[in-house]
Every structure is written in structure tokens, then in C-alpha cells.
Amino acid sequence: MPLKLLVTVKRVEDPESRIKAKPDGSGIVTDGVNYKMNPFDEIAVEEALRLKEKHGGEVVVASLGGAAAMTELRAALAMGADRGLLVRHDGALDPGIVSALLQALVAAERPDLVMLGKQAIDDDQNQAGQMLAARLGWPQATFASKKESLESEAEQKKQPGVAVAADGKRALVVREVDGGVETLEVALPAVVTVDLRLNKPRFASLPGIMKAKKKEVREIPAASLGVELAPSVVVRRLLDPPRRQAGVKVADVAELWTRLHAEAKVL
């Protein structure tokens, strides 16, 4: 059975960038900061593409935000997604609003699976997928991973980690949980959020990038979706965390032991 897959793509600060709070606490210093697709969302896009390669179907990518998010949508289209949706909103969002806007997209697109990153690496909230599943009354499988390592043969063969049954009615999802690895079976349609070890995302090829420019991206004003857009998680100010000071370099193992034993008293 062909699958319709809806994948979310958030524009976030590059994890390699140095992030710090502005002195007045009103935001972060954005000078010299680069932006890219949330790394977890890259993994969600990759997984959806592998599912499509196996089962057939369509991969629709969606982003919520300002016009700049078009860059990340194009990046997902260049990886191979079929078309994009950009829900335009220039103000602050929170996971509750994100999930409500996504619910409206789901109502229009009717996907079999919605795939999101488990967390966005800017806000690190880890909520949007669970809230979306709750709103839809769908099963959820969060923190999707797989048992095979990222160096395994299954990964080299680009097999999907999420195992969708041939009839398209159910999927087995392996999850990373405290204390081990859990497997759940979910009835479709369902919401899956992905963890880091589900797959290694592909790089976009040059022809992929060229093709992406011609793929359809529909812009939808957030205000047209009938969702209350006032955030209920409000960031009042940002602070710098306490910084650790660099300590000393010790000459050898003997000195290390003495310091830990006599000075720090931890051994």
C-alpha cells in the first residue's frame, strides 16, 4: 500500500553555532549564527523517503514560521520530498500552537503517518509530536530508533527502521527509552517522533537541488487555519547558565590521583 507521509521541518540555529543570551535577556545573539534544518527533522525526512522508496506514496514536508523557513523546506525537497507547505507566521509559537496548526494540516492532507523530530534543538521542548497525537486521538510512538547500529548492513542498505505492514494498517516502531529499547505496534494513522539513531540522513544531490527549485511549496497564512495564535508558554527572559572554569592540567597519572584524593577528595 502506498503511504502518505507528512514530515515537519523546523528552521533552527546550527548546532555548531555558539549560542548565548543577549545582555538584556530579550533573546539570543544572532550575529554569526547560521541556520539549518533541525537535525532530528532531517532524520524524519530521511525515514519518510525510505518508507516511500519501499512502499510507494508521497512525502509532504511542512514548516511553520517566517519566509526564511523556505530554505529548510527546499533542503527537504532537495533530499527528495515531493512538495512543501509553509504555514506563515512571524510571531512566537509554542508547542501547543505548533500542534494545533499541524492538526489543521493533517485534516487537509490526511496522511498515514506524521513524522516529527523528537525535539527541536533550539527550544528543546520535546512536546509537539505528543501534543499532535493527543489532538488527533492517534497513537504515538516517540523517540523512534532501531536495533541495528548506524554502522550496520541494514543501515548501509538504507532500509527504513519503522516497519510498516504491507497492508499499510500497522507499524512496528523501536523506541529508545530509559533502561533499554522498546518495541511498540501502532495502528495507522499515527504520529512518530524520531531519535538520532534511526538513520543517517542523505545529502542532497546536485540534480536533487535543481529539481527542488521547481517543486510546489504552498504558503498558508497561519491566521487562516482557525487556531488561537497567542503563545501560552511565554519566555520572559534568557539568562546565561553558570559557566565552569577550566581547571588545571596535571602532569601525569600520579598527580591526577593525588589531586583527586587529597584536594578534591572524591577518590
Place this chain on the structure above:
Amino acid sequence: MSNVLVIAEQSRGTLRKATLSALTAAREVARRTGGGVSALVLGSGAGAAAEELAAHGVPVRLADAPVLAHPLAEAHAPVVAEAARAAGASWVVTAATSYGKDLLPRAAVALGAAVATEVLAIAGDGGEILLRRPMWAGNVIAEVELRTAVKAFSVRPTEFAPAARAPGGSVTPMAVAVDAASLGTRFVELQEVKSERPELTDARVVVAGGRGTKGDFGPLSALADDLGAAVGASRAAVDAGWVPNDWQVGQTGKVVAPDLYVAAGISGAIQHVAGMKGAKVIVAINKDADAPIFQIADYGLVADLFQAVPALRERLKAG
């Protein structure tokens, strides 16, 4: 009412220690709002965990039913919502474990609650409660306000001391109305990582390795066993399949705050540091004198870990 409900976490009747940190955070909220604290234990055969939690001076609702045997968010969330209403709770608190993070946002939707994840501290004056939580891998701490009538948050266990035992607790059973046939989620299996070592998040000492181990965790494991320590790892080591995913420390793994953290063959990427910078003493062993880990280590040793770690074990034995 501004009562606070704590969602407990248990497995086969054993209460998870992180719940006691959530209880401490819940009491801090209640002290400010003037409300009462109660707790909810969900599971099947979870009575012993409920008794254990009650022994910390808190009234416990026990939702015990076969349909709750596995920690499925779809089954547990409606029970949480019902218990929160019954308790007149305007705050719902749990530990930021994989169970808590999976469950809380789903339950929050039923309660119309906004959620803050991984709360580190509770701030604000008078009636106003602000929650401090990390963003951008802990590079920034945000002070957030939740504007919904019912509010929810998960607690980073290392930031709140576990509640102590106290009298005055009780256990009251609660009827469970979840219909197993209505669930779209089915538990298949749990492959547990079994270990004789202490839990990573509870251990007094953590010995962690990264890509620099080249896949050989032998020396680090031996040192960990000498010290009664847990073993941790960087994402690079876990991704390579060298060690279980459960060992990952960092932004997207476990957050630890031991007395001593030994990082060997780990470069000190910000995402790793996010999970261990709360350690009292950090030791770094790395071949590269310029590795960023040395910027946060209390004691840095520029050395090959395959020589330094066995030598440290020798020195320990000599006493």
C-alpha cells in the same frame, strides 16, 4: 484550587527515584501557591510503588489495572487527566525521563495545559511562578511563564534533591476506565540493558568514553568496576554501536550530576557537555591538548587513555 499532582514512575512495583525529585519540585510550587500536593501511580501490580511513595508523606492515588501494565502514553494520559481533575490540580509535575516526556504533553492536551520541559529551578515572586529551563543544549537558560489555567512541567531530576521519608501519606485506589480495545498502541517488547553497575543517573562516579576508545571500552569498564561507577558514553560511541544507547550522556541522552565524571577520549562537544557539566569534579583524559573538554575539566590529563586509564587503576590499587 492550586493543588499540585505528581505523576510517579514505577516498574514492576518499584518506584523510580526520579519521582522523589519531582515530588520536591511539586512541594516548592505548592509552598508558593498554598495548595496541597498529591501523587498518582499508574501500572498493574504497582501497589508496592504506591506504598513506597506514600511513605514520603504524600497522599497517593493508585490506578492499578492490566490496561496500564505497560507505559503506553495513549493508555496512561486519560488517567492522568482524570486524576488531575479529581485532585483539583492546577499543576501537574513529573520527572523528565523518557516516560515523563512521552506522557506529559499528551495528558496536557486533555487538560488544556501548557508544558515546560526539563525544569531546573522554580523562580518568581509572590503568586507568580516562573520556571527555569535549558534551551539550545543548555547554552541559555530561559525563564518561562505558563499562561494556561492548568500548567504542567517535567523536572530534571539532578536539580532537585529527592524528597525524604515523612509520615502522613496514604494510598487510595482509583477506578480505571480505559478500554484496552480502544487503544491503537500495543506493547511488543522491552529489551532491557541489564547491568550490575549503578544507574547512570544515580551513580556517584561516572566513567565515560568516546570515539577515542576506538570501540574498546575494556579499560574504562575495568576502572568503573574498581570505583563502583556507572559507564557513560558520547553519542559518537553509541552511534558506532560500541555501547548501548542507554549509556549516552548529553543534550539528547542522559543528564548526570555525579561527584566525579571521568571523560576519556571525548572531545567535549557542547551537546555532550550539556549532560555532564553539573558534575562536581570533571576529569578529562585526552590525547589532544586543545580538546574543548579541557575548558570545563577541573583536572585535565593530556595522555593516551589506553596508557593512562590502566595506570590510574594501578595507582588506585596502591592506595
